[in-house]
Amino acid sequence: MTKEDIIKPENLVYQKPRLLNDNPMHYCPGCSHGVVHKLIAEVIDEMGMAEKTIGISPVGCAVFMYNYLDIDCQEAAHGRAPALASAIKRLWPDRLVFTYQGDGDLACIGTAETIHALNRGENITIIFINNAIYGMTGGQMAPTTLLGMKTATCPYGRVPEIHGYPLKMTEIAATLEGTCYVTRQAVHTVAAIRRAKKAIRKAFENSMQGKGSNLVEIVSTCNSGWKMTPEAANKWMEEHMFPFYPLGDLKDTSETK
Amino acid sequence: MAKMKGAVVVNTERCKGCNLCVAACPLHVLSLTSKVNQKGYNYVQQVVENTCNGCSSCAIVCPDGCLTVYRTKSEE
Numbered sequence: 001m002t003k004e005d006i007i008k009p010e011n012l013v014y015q016k017p018r019l020l021n022d023n024p025m026h027y028c029p030g031c032s033h034g035v036v037h038k039l040i041a042e043v044i045d046e047m048g049m050a051e052k053t054i055g056i057s058p059v060g061c062a063v064f065m066y067n068y069l070d071i072d073c074q075e076a077a078h079g080r081a082p083a084l085a086s087a088i089k090r091l092w093p094d095r096l097v098f099t100y101q102g103d104g105d106l107a108c109i110g111t112a113e114t115i116h117a118l119n120r121g122e123n124i125t126i127i128f129i130n131n132a133i134y135g136m137t138g139g140q141m142a143p144t145t146l147l148g149m150k151t152a153t154c155p156y157g158r159v160p161e162i163h164g165y166p167l168k169m170t171e172i173a174a175t176l177e178g179t180c181y182v183t184r185q186a187v188h189t190v191a192a193i194r195r196a197k198k199a200i201r202k203a204f205e206n207s208m209q210g211k212g213s214n215l216v217e218i219v220s221t222c223n224s225g226w227k228m229t230p231e232a233a234n235k236w237m238e239e240h241m242f243p244f245y246p247l248g249d250l251k252d253t254s255e256t257k
Numbered sequence: 258m259a260k261m262k263g264a265v266v267v268n269t270e271r272c273k274g275c276n277l278c279v280a281a282c283p284l285h286v287l288s289l290t291s292k293v294n295q296k297g298y299n300y301v302q303q304v305v306e307n308t309c310n311g312c313s314s315c316a317i318v319c320p321d322g323c324l325t326v327y328r329t330k331s332e333e
Contacts, residue, residue, distance in 0.1 A: 001331045003306055006264040011329040013263075014313040016322030022271075025321055029298065030275030034320025190281060190314045230275045 017041035019050055019070045026064060030230025032220035033062055035187040036100075036129065039197045041069055043204055044096070053096040054088055056081040058110075060102035061136045062129065079110025082117030085124040089207075096208055098125040103144040104134045107169045111143075114169070121178030121212040125203040128169065128215060131222040132241065139225035143167040146244055151225070166244065170217040174250035180212030182251040186219045186242070188234040202254065211257040219245050262331040263311020265303045268323040272300035278315035278324060284308045287315055 019041035027033045044053050050071060057065035059078040066073030076084040081099035089097040106114050106128050114126065133151055134140040140153040144166050148157040158166075174182040181203050185196035196218060203214035219241050223233035265287065272294065278301055279287045286305040294300050301323075303309065311328025 001262050001329075003264045003303075006262055006311075006327045006329050007266060008327065008329075011311075011327040012325070013311055013328045014316040014324070014326040016268075016325070020322050024271060024296075027320065029273035029320075030277050031320055034322070035318065038320075038322055190317050193317050230277050231280050234277075 017045060019045050020068060021070050023067050025068055027061060028224040030221070030223050030233070031061070032131065032187050032218065033129065035193060036127065036196075036218055036220070037065065037068055039187070039193065039200055040098075040100070040127070043197060043201045044071060047096070047201070047204060049096045049204075049208075052094065053098070054092070056085045056088070056097070056099040058099065058101040058105040060105050062100050062102060063136075065100055079105050079108070080113050081105065081110065082122070082124065082126060083113045085126075086117050086120065086122040089122055089124050093123070093210075096204055097123075098127060098204065098207070100127045101129065102135070103128070103130045103132065103142045104137075107143045107167050111169075115172065115176070118173050118213045118215060119176045119178045121180075123207045123210050123212065125200075125207045125214040125216065127200070128217040129220050130169075130217050130245065131220040131225070132166075133222045133225040135222040135225045139222070139227075144169075146240060149240070168245070170215060170245075170250055173215045178213055179215060179251060180206045180257055181214040181249070181254050183215070183249045184217040184219060184245060184247050186237070186247055188221070188237060192247075199249075206254045211254055217245075219247065259330045259332055261310040261328055262307075263309040263326060263328045265309060265315060266325040266327070267301055267303070268325075269294050269300040269302075270296075271321050271323040272298060273321060274298040274300055275320065276301075277318050277320065281314045281318040283312065283314060284310065
């Protein structure tokens with residue numbers, strides 16, 4: 001059987017999601033953003049919500065999310081995506097509203113908006129990309145940077161006496177009454193990507209059913225910022241990020257609400 | 258015995274040569290070429306024709322959605 005015999009429309013098992021358009025992504029080779037974009041595109045398409053979704057893109061590498069996803073998108077001021085999402089969801093309750101934020105956006109400048117939107121129980125989903133570094137601005141220390149991790153602004157490693165401790169936003173979110181589903185996932189292997197997709201789907205469904213706010217943290221790599229190859233970055237993430245940011249559901253009240 | 262046969266089609270202009278699919282492939286059918294696309298990246302190619310079983314691992318981990326996977330049953 002030759003390759004030409006196999007390549008037929010009826011044998012198709014995987015292709016780029018319909019909602020991910022043909023614009024070449026500006027992300028660095030091997031960046032986790034692309035995988036998460038794909039998952040969001042797949043989930044929205046599977047839910048049949050392509051015409052009824054509004055995504056809020058952050059300030060950060062994912063600022064051009066609207067160039068790649070064929071859904072309605074709105075750009076927010078730095079860190080204010082959850083506030084904007086709250087407003088959009090209140091005005092349009094039948095829309096699927098999600099924000100897509102990095103750690104500099106969500107855990108630093110937007111901490112107040114994030115915590116209060118989650119605490120109010122707004123029916124939105126926050127996708128939180130945590131790569132422990134400021135990727136777009138050139139690899140500076142982020143609130144989520146691990147202790148001892150070297151970045152452009154802490155070249156000798158993060159020291160708690162000077163820089164404080166890494167912030168676990170997802171753990172904070174899990175303690176809030178307004179949140180329905182709080183989970184931490186990763187996209188470094190096929191199994192992890194499948195779990196992350198299920199988590200995004202569950203979060204989106206919860207927000208459409210009015211069960212409260214949802215936070216899906218994706219522990220990601222920034223191979224350019226970390227100065228590694230994409231494969232080495234995945235390995236480094238497994239060895240160093242997962243012990244501090246363990247994967248799994250932190251809170252799930254979607255069955256009881 | 259029926260065996261699954263797969264084939265991977267690469268959008269070579271979209272590929273950035275990150276090598277994640279090569280690492281994810283359990284049957285080692287992919288490899289980066291020495292040729293470059295218009296952006297100057299060494300793109301990925303299916304180098305082994307008959308081994309692929311169409312598991313789609315490569316396409317799932319691809320951050321840029323460059324890979325399309327086909328799969329069929331073969332009675333050989």
